[in-house]
Amino acid sequence: MGGSAVTKQMLRRASLIGPALLFIGVFMLIPIGLMAYVSFLERGEYGGVVWHAYTGEAYSNFLFERDLDGSLLLNTDYLQIFSRSLGLATVTWGLTLLLGFPTALYMALQPERLRNLLIFLVTIPFWTNLLVRNYAWILLLRNNGLIDGTLSHLGVTNEPISLLYTPFAIGVGLMYSFLPFMVLPIYASLEKVDLRLVEAAFDLGANHLKALVRVIIPLARPGIMAGSILVLIPCLGAYVTPELLGGSKSMMIGNLIQTQFGAARNWPFGAALAFVLLAMVLITMMIYTMRSKRGPEPAS
Amino acid sequence: MTGSASGYVKLPENSGAWRSIGGVILGDAAPVVEIKHLSKIFREAKEEVRALEDATLSIRQSEFFTLVGPSGCGKTTLLRLIAGFEQPTSGEILLYDQPLADLPPYRRPVNTVFQSYALFPHLTVDQNVAFGLEMQGVDAARITQRVAESLALVQLEGLGPRRPSQLSGGQQQRVALARALANRPKVLLLDEPLSALDLKLRKGMQIELKRLQLNTGITFIFVTHDQEEALTMSDRIAVMNKGRILQVGTPTDVYEKPADRFVANFIGDTNFIEAQFREDAGTAGCFHLANGMAFDAHETNDLIAGQHVVLAIRPERAALVEHGLGTLAGTLSNIVYFGTDTTYHVAVPGCGELQVRSQNRQGAGAHFHTGDAVDVQIPPDAVRVLAS
Numbered sequence: 001m002g003g004s005a006v007t008k009q010m011l012r013r014a015s016l017i018g019p020a021l022l023f024i025g026v027f028m029l030i031p032i033g034l035m036a037y038v039s040f041l042e043r044g045e046y047g048g049v050v051w052h053a054y055t056g057e058a059y060s061n062f063l064f065e066r067d068l069d070g071s072l073l074l075n076t077d078y079l080q081i082f083s084r085s086l087g088l089a090t091v092t093w094g095l096t097l098l099l100g101f102p103t104a105l106y107m108a109l110q111p112e113r114l115r116n117l118l119i120f121l122v123t124i125p126f127w128t129n130l131l132v133r134n135y136a137w138i139l140l141l142r143n144n145g146l147i148d149g150t151l152s153h154l155g156v157t158n159e160p161i162s163l164l165y166t167p168f169a170i171g172v173g174l175m176y177s178f179l180p181f182m183v184l185p186i187y188a189s190l191e192k193v194d195l196r197l198v199e200a201a202f203d204l205g206a207n208h209l210k211a212l213v214r215v216i217i218p219l220a221r222p223g224i225m226a227g228s229i230l231v232l233i234p235c236l237g238a239y240v241t242p243e244l245l246g247g248s249k250s251m252m253i254g255n256l257i258q259t260q261f262g263a264a265r266n267w268p269f270g271a272a273l274a275f276v277l278l279a280m281v282l283i284t285m286m287i288y289t290m291r292s293k294r295g296p297e298p299a300s
Numbered sequence: 301m302t303g304s305a306s307g308y309v310k311l312p313e314n315s316g317a318w319r320s321i322g323g324v325i326l327g328d329a330a331p332v333v334e335i336k337h338l339s340k341i342f343r344e345a346k347e348e349v350r351a352l353e354d355a356t357l358s359i360r361q362s363e364f365f366t367l368v369g370p371s372g373c374g375k376t377t378l379l380r381l382i383a384g385f386e387q388p389t390s391g392e393i394l395l396y397d398q399p400l401a402d403l404p405p406y407r408r409p410v411n412t413v414f415q416s417y418a419l420f421p422h423l424t425v426d427q428n429v430a431f432g433l434e435m436q437g438v439d440a441a442r443i444t445q446r447v448a449e450s451l452a453l454v455q456l457e458g459l460g461p462r463r464p465s466q467l468s469g470g471q472q473q474r475v476a477l478a479r480a481l482a483n484r485p486k487v488l489l490l491d492e493p494l495s496a497l498d499l500k501l502r503k504g505m506q507i508e509l510k511r512l513q514l515n516t517g518i519t520f521i522f523v524t525h526d527q528e529e530a531l532t533m534s535d536r537i538a539v540m541n542k543g544r545i546l547q548v549g550t551p552t553d554v555y556e557k558p559a560d561r562f563v564a565n566f567i568g569d570t571n572f573i574e575a576q577f578r579e580d581a582g583t584a585g586c587f588h589l590a591n592g593m594a595f596d597a598h599e600t601n602d603l604i605a606g607q608h609v610v611l612a613i614r615p616e617r618a619a620l621v622e623h624g625l626g627t628l629a630g631t632l633s634n635i636v637y638f639g640t641d642t643t644y645h646v647a648v649p650g651c652g653e654l655q656v657r658s659q660n661r662q663g664a665g666a667h668f669h670t671g672d673a674v675d676v677q678i679p680p681d682a683v684r685v686l687a688s
Contacts, residue, residue: 199385200418202405204432204483214431218422 039271047265058272078256078273082280085252088167088242089235092174096231097224099175100182104223105216107183108190119187122180130177134244137173138164141245165247173241178234182227189223190216225288233281253277331394332519333359333382333487338391340377351377353543355391359487359521364513366522368530369540370566375523378540379489382521384408395486406435410487411480415495417472419464425451425475426460432483450482453512470501477509481516488513490522494529506533527567531555539563555614561686564612571618571654573611577603585627587611587683591650595627597683610686615657617682620644620668626675630654632668644668646676 042053065075107118125133140146141163151157163169193216201211217224239254246252253273260270340352352374359365367375380386382393384405393400400408411432419428429447438446451457454474464472473493480488490509494502510533513520524530530537531551538548539562547559558564561572575587577600585596587609597611623629630648637660644656654676668674 194416194418196414196416196418197420199383199405200412200414200420201431202385203383203410203412204479205406205435206431207404207406210435215420221422 035271035274039268039275041268043266043268047267049267055268058266058268059276061269062272062276081251081256082253082276084167084250085236085238085254086280088170088174088252089232089238091171092178092235093228093232095171095175096179096182097228100179100227101186101220101224104183104186104190104220107187108193109195115191119184122183122187125176125180130240131244133177134173134241137169137176137245141169141172164245165249167246167250169245170238170242170250170252173245174235174238177241178231181230181234185226185230186220186223189220189226193219225292229285229288232284236281237277330361331358332361332363332396333357333521334394334397335359335378335382336392336394338378338381338393339389340374340381340386341389350543352381352388355545357538357545357548359519362513362517362519364510364520364522364533364535366524366530366534366537367540368524368527368537368567371525372542373540374543375525375540376491377543379412379491379521379523382487383410383412383489409485410489411483411485412489412491413476413480413493415492417464417476417493419472419475419479421464423463424460425456425462425464425467428464428475429460429479429482432479436483446482450478453481453515454478454508469496470505473497473505477512481512481518485518487519487521490520492523492525494524495526502529509533531567537567539566541566556684558612558684558686561610561612564684564686569615569655569657571613571615573613573651573654575609575611577607577609578605585680589628589651591648593628593648593651595678595683596680597685598680599683599685603685612684612686613654613678613682615643615655616641616659617679618654618656619677619679620646620656620658621675621677623673623675626677628654628676628678630674630676632670632672632674635668635670644674646674648676 038049039058040054041049042055044050062078063074064072067073107115110118143160143162147163148160197215198211201215206214237254238252239258242250242252242255257270257273260266260273335355335357338352338355342349342351355378367378369375377386381388384403426447429450430443433443433446451460454477456471456474456478464475494505497505506529534551536548536550537554539546539554541562547554547563554563554567558567564570573589575589577586578588579586585594586600587597588594628648628651630646632644633647633653634645636643641657641659646654646656648654656676
């Protein structure tokens with residue numbers, strides 16, 4: 001009797017999570033498995049793959065290229081693209097944090113009615129399509145665009161300054177797109193911080209900076225972490241923004257992978273690149289999870 | 301003893317204020333905190349809330365001073381003004397004759413025990429207690445020693461490595477106290493620190509707080525809405541209502557000689573009887589009730605014949621006696637048993653219901669029953685005359 005009650009309860013729980021598990025299983029795990037399979041196949045002559053012809057070529061292509069005599073030579077082109085992506089994602093992350101934290105703190109300190117309005121304002125960029133927003137940046141950044149035009153009109157610059165199709169343009173575009181993903185989680189955790197704790201810090205002799213560093217930031221840590229994940233990971237694989245604002249000289253991982261499945265017709269290599277990216281993200285996440293399991297850092 | 305305006309105002313390390321009252325440099329009567337015509341008006345939207353109006357107070361060295369009043373009376377506002385969390389609208393606060401106006405909260409040599417404790421959830425007990433010392437730049441070895449001392453003072457030895465969330469409410473309360481005391485403040489501000497504890501625990505903490513105050517010699521400013529707590533713990537009490545300080549005095553003063561009707565009603569239970577002062581010959585006394593009864597009181601100074609007054613009589617100072625033997629005649633309408641004592645409600649025609657309380661000694665009062673015709677005996681020295 002007890003056994004059947006337990007089974008019943010397990011069934012009830014399974015029915016809660018079941019649909020989601022099924023969906024993820026069918027539409028995520030299977031495609032990822034397929035990608036993993038493809039990454040170990042030989043490339044087809046006109047795109048696609050040669051089924052049942054297994055090779056690790058795609059992965060070695062990431063670091064090496066085959067010389068005419070068949071020996072392997074180190075090729076850092078792809079590493080450069082990866083490190084550029086990592087650099088841009090990191091800079092974007094840093095800037096969104098730098099801009100987002102004070103914004104979130106300001107929002108959390110407002111009266112409740114105003115806070116909801118501010119959340120609404122932060123989400124406004126989501127209301128327009130990502131493509132539209134990126135095209136808007138093209139209009140702003142291009143030669144004789146709004147920024148360049150205004151500067152030369154005011155006599156600040158004599159000749160057109162090239163802003164578009166630079167890593168700078170990608171950084172600006174990414175930051176613009178991902179800022180709300182940093183602001184909102186930080187706000188969510190700051191909003192829960194008991195302001196009396198800040199008063200307690202003042203009371204115990206902490207000035208504003210010390211109260212910020214010793215009390216507010218540690219308590220906002222979950223939000224900062226969530227925001228960082230939400231910004232860093234999608235930035236690493238960003239495609240649309242570097243495609244539109246970056247030009248050919250500042251390709252990022254996302255564009256490289258797209259090229260392999262498109263123009264380059266090298267599916268196994270594209271799949272392998274996607275897995276290298278996935279591995280990078282997973283390793284970072286695992287390090288983070290292991291660190292946060294150890295609990296918050298000691299204070300001193 | 302007073303520090304510079306720019307830096308922390310620190311107690312000299314060996315001033316002795318920590319150890320005993322005897323070692324305190326300043327005399328007992330010297331004011332530590334002086335509050336002069338302090339007002340605080342909060343402006344919210346178009347509304348103007350007068351939280352504190354023209355408060356003037358002088359709090360002495362090593363005193364257990366209590367601000368008591370109903371919620372919204374301004375007691376917490378006054379405390380927050382002293383701590384520096386609010387800026388006064390007018391008036392000033394002096395600490396050892398030094399104006400506090402320009403000092404932000406983190407430069408004031410006072411510490412607060414918050415109602416919600418406000419312990420840092422991300423820090424251990426040790427780190428919580430060490431926080432203030434670290435902010436002052438005390439060196440690490442000394443911090444360790446002072447943290448241990450402070451935790452010992454509140455009997456929490458060994459709990460240092462725990463987090464606040466792993467402690468009971470009573471233990472959290474003690475950590476909050478230890479954290480505030482570790483800084484050796486000149487004045488400790490306590491904002492209803494016991495209100496979240498259950499009755500038994502609260503009684504225990506009351507005794508402990510008093511002990512701590514005596515042992516450390518630190519001036520305590522204690523805020524509570526509990527009049528009993530105020531009476532049992534304080535050296536002096538300020539009774540507040542609607543942003544005003546109504547009376548300042550020792551517990552005995554405030555209880556025995558309430559300044560007005562509010563104080564008499566708020567501190568303890570009181571019977572109020574409206575009467576007229578007349579010195580007619582041949583009557584039982586000089587205070588005449590509307591129902592024709594009259595009785596005497598000792599306190600008749602400064603009264604003009606014909607003046608209407610309110611008489612305040614504590615229930616335990618009146619006595620229930622057989623019909624015909626007392627001052628006021630009535631009917632026993634209700635008997636409420638409290639364990640240590642019993643309260644009798646006596647309906648006196650034309651005067652309302654009076655309460656008489658008597659201790660439950662063996663056999664006392666047992667012969668009265670609801671509905672009996674009884675008299676209330678009011679001794680002349682039990683009557684406090686208040687302006688009408």
